[in-house]
Amino acid sequence: MAVEIVYRSSRDPEQLFMDKAEADRHDKMLELAETLGEVLQQAVPELGEKLAEEVSIYMARHRDLFAKAFKSNPDVLSSLAEDNAEA
Amino acid sequence: MAVEIVYRSSRDPEQLFMDKAEADRHDKMLELAETLGEVLQQAVPELGEKLAEEVSIYMARHRDLFAKAFKSNPDVLSSLAEDNAEA
Numbered sequence: 001m002a003v004e005i006v007y008r009s010s011r012d013p014e015q016l017f018m019d020k021a022e023a024d025r026h027d028k029m030l031e032l033a034e035t036l037g038e039v040l041q042q043a044v045p046e047l048g049e050k051l052a053e054e055v056s057i058y059m060a061r062h063r064d065l066f067a068k069a070f071k072s073n074p075d076v077l078s079s080l081a082e083d084n085a086e087a
Numbered sequence: 088m089a090v091e092i093v094y095r096s097s098r099d100p101e102q103l104f105m106d107k108a109e110a111d112r113h114d115k116m117l118e119l120a121e122t123l124g125e126v127l128q129q130a131v132p133e134l135g136e137k138l139a140e141e142v143s144i145y146m147a148r149h150r151d152l153f154a155k156a157f158k159s160n161p162d163v164l165s166s167l168a169e170d171n172a173e174a
Contacts, residue, residue: 035161039168043145047138051131055142058130059157067157070150074122081126 033060120147 006016007023011030017023036056041047047055059066068076093103094110098117104110123143128134134142146153155163 032156032161035156035164039164040142040145042168044138044141047142051134051138054131055127055134058127063157067154069119069122070146070154070157074119077122077126081129 029057029060029063032063033057036060116144116147116150119150120144123147 004018006018007020008014008016009023009027009030011027011034015026017026033053033056036059037049037052040056041049041052044052062080065076065080091105093105094107095101095103096110096114096117098114098121102113104113120140120143123146124136124139127143128136128139131139149167152163152167
């Protein structure tokens, strides 16, 4: 037995990480998802909290692809569409 | 009376533009919204077509801000949240 360091995001205290960089990534993903969720729910109130959160977490998990799609190239999202179809 | 040139996106034939660059921007916005809508609806089927489209058009209209938010800085979206609150 020994004491060990684990890391977590205060936004999601149940999820523990052995690796600080992973905890950081998780925290940043949740931060983006939170902000997205608020903006989308305000813009489209019919979404409701749950759907706004689901959509936001999905996009935040794939933020690099969405960044590219918004910046210039929507086609990069086709790789996601294929993943979804397989899932 | 005279014949004049107007421009439109084939994705939205009813909307006519006097300026080709504006028609281009509108077409690119709709292209992004269409791709986003498909991906989001696949990822979160409960969204349904109408909500997926509304969310996607909203984000596509503000694509520059969302590009920045996804790339690095979610805080840029706070200016949108304020606009929504005023609207």
